[in-house]
């Protein structure tokens with residue numbers, strides 16, 4: 570079940586950072602100086618990024634979202650570049666808006682959303698861009714409760730064959746993760762297990778990519794999983810290797 574992390578106010582470092590950025594903009598600081606300010610905070614490590622996401626989600630699920638929106642000046646300054654601290658691969662499901670779930674603002678997260686949170690060539694390229702060019706510190710694959718794409722992958726092959734071709738292709742990116750799944754009688758538990766298996770499978774797929782492998786090996790990023798529970802609003806984090814093994 571979900572651990573309930575302590576609810577904290579939006580990280581003090583973030584509030585201080587936004588003030589420092591605003592001051593820098595008023596002073597007419599360069600884009601490099603402004604980017605450097607962000608890099609001095611503790612969200613610029615895998616562990617710091619995980620903590621920031623956990624804190625943000627705790628604010629969200631406890632109804633204390635800060636809805637951080639930048640002021641006009643800060644928003645305008647974003648035209649100079651972006652420095653998101655984490656990349657998230659999530660489902661397109663309308664009930665899983667990543668920035669709201671983690672209570673983050675403009676420019677914080679680099680998000681790929683595809684039904685069933687699967688990756689193909691374009692998704693992998695997008696994540697590689699985030700790692701190589703935006704220097705993100707975390708890559709998270711986030712599945713969710715009641716995922717329609719995962720449910721579709723559990724249908725008999727003849728049912729799947731009735732879907733449009735591209736949709737079949739997407740579903741077939743999920744089906745390998747469901748092979749050999751133990752028989753679970755409870756429907757909700759079965760769905761959760763299938764979603765988690767798919768998350769683990771996608772994490773595995775990411776870790777087979779050279780760019781991601783190298784970034785994880787040098788400690789720039791950590792690849793983790795997550796499970797968003799629609800009803801409670803809480804995200805379970807899959808961080809330990811034991812939780813991520815297929």
Ligand SMILES: [Zn+2]
Nearest residue numbers: 660662716717
């Ligand atoms: Zn979904």
